[in-house]
Amino acid sequence: MTLPQAPLQNILDKHPHDESSLIMLLQDVQEAYRYLPPEILVEIAKTLNVPKAKVFGVATFYKAFSMEPRGETEIKVCCGTACHVRGSTLIMDEFKRTLGVEEGGTTEDGKFTLEAVNCVGTCAMAPVIVVKDVYHGHMTVNKLGKLLKSLNPKKAKTTGAKAS
Amino acid sequence: MQLSIDGKSVTAQTGEYILQVAQRNGIEIPALCHHPAVEPSGACRLCMVEITHADWGGWKGLVTACLYPVQEGLIVSTANEKVRKVRAGVLDLLLARCPESELIQNLSRQYGIEKTSFIPRPEPDLCILCGLCVRICEKIGASAISTIGRGIDKIVSVPYETEENYACIGCLACATICPTGEITFTQDEQTRSIWGRNFELVYCEDCGIAIGTPEQLKHYSERSGLDMSYFTKCDRCRNREAAARFARITF
Incomplete structure (x- = not known):
């Protein structure tokens, strides 16, 4: 290359x-x-x-550096203590399922990278995810679906269809 | 300046470290990541000693002897109960990391540990990540290896493990300095192999023993400013030659 x-x-x-x-x-x-x-x-x-x-x-x-190409959109799911208590594992599982990647993985089309992080410093909003450096607090699986759709309507739709 | 180590009054210079002074005075402090050729780094935590001072109002502290600079009137205990306990803790962890290392096993036994109380690392090697190899490689000026990654994935390696990025000169300093023997090399009549690469060998003009790799000798020549012709003989033959030369000088 x-x-x-x-x-x-x-x-x-x-x-x-x-x-x-x-x-x-x-x-x-x-x-x-x-x-x-x-x-x-x-x-x-x-x-x-x-x-x-x-x-x-x-x-x-440093975790901020990657030796493999990362996706266009980086999704960081906070798995710190506060987020963990408030269900970050569910959020993480949902991301894994819809994107079809593991933690630290990048989707085949190079659009998303899914990352687990330990604390992003906004525990009051737990569970938190950070997408393209924008913080999304009080995350739910429901909200997550909408968010993904807004980021990449086609991708979210097709995976959704597969899952049903 | 004067300080006291295990009740013995010793003399030291400003800028020296406790370990250095202790060793000079025949007081033994165990250490794995220490070598006089490189700067101390305090990686292995085995040289812990307890310090206090008449002016400290009874305050005592545990410090690494290799990194703690001496000061006037310092009172050092190298083998009291507290020190032995903290060293035993360090060895317990080292033994979990390197259960197969004879050196760690022997040291642990001296501190009453037969078996680690932690879960031993599955598929262990002998590396305690003391960084001596990385530091000596840097000191020699090759800087061919470094610690790669972090946390439990940290290893000592060459960058990318590809040949074009090789800065290794095959000098074997890393293998020689490694306290646990993790870094290995092979050498036969023609070839020396280390870090996954084969090196040619250069032989002494006179006696024919291998004196190093071409890369190594070139590096030494560049660093020392000595001509390459200096590196055609082994140390012994060179000394013999010098001795013969001196013998001819009459007073």
């Missing part, structure tokens, strides 16, 4: 070329490409003069 060169060049130009820029660069690459392509990590290592092993170590340490 060939990757577009332009965004990488812009990202590299944005930050000073030393070790302290590493995480900021990786964040920008993650946002632009929705994952950290190996060839780009190698390029970053060369530009910042940081060993490849170190870049790889950092890239695999």
Whole structure:
């Protein structure tokens, strides 16, 4: 797969070329490409003069970075204590069923990535999900169906039909 | 400066760490992730000691000896009941992680642990994730390995495990420094293999023993500024040559 060169060049130009820029660069690459392509990590290592092993170590340490392409829409289901008590497992199961993916998985069409997170800091709204950085509180399976439909009407419809 | 370790008064320099001073004075503190060649990191938690001070109003604390800088009048206990208990706790966990490691087994036994009280790791290896290999690799200047991932999935590995990303020079420092023997290599007449890659070998011009890999010697030459011709003989032959040269000098 060939990757577009332009965004990488812009990202590299944005930050000073030393070790302290590493995480900021990786964040920008993650946002632009929705994952950290190996060839780009190698390029970053060369530009910042940081060993490849170190870049790889950092890239695999933080949950915010992914080595596999993530979906266009990231769905984070909070599974923290408060959300768990208020039924986040039901929400998670419903997402798994409608999207047909496991935790951490991406749908085949590359539209959604389903992620379990530990706390998003809004326990008063439990159970919470975060879709495209927008928080949805007091989630129910019913509300979730509507939300999915609004995000991707076709997908939600077909899976719904299959399930019935 | 003066401090007291197990009731013995010892002398130390500013900037030294407790472990260093203890070792110099023949006081044994167990440690797995410590090596004088690399900066201390406090990863294994085995060198825990108890410290206090006449000015601290009776306050006592448990610290890692490898990372705690000495200070005037510090009172260190390296083997009291509390210290032994906390070390036993550390070993209990290490034994759960590496139940097959002889080193961990022996150390545990010294602290009265025959069997871990935790559930031993299924399919265990010998890695305690002390990071010595990663630190020595960085020190040598290759930085070929790092810890990959986090939490229970953390391992020591080479990036991507693909050859074009290899910075390994085959120097075997990681295998040599590994306290538990997790990092292994093989070497026969022609080839040395480590981290899934085969290296050629360079032999001593005089006696013919293997002195390293071409990558390793090139790296040493670049780092030291010495010409590659310096790396054509083994240490022994080079020393013998030097000795012969000195023998000719008459006073």
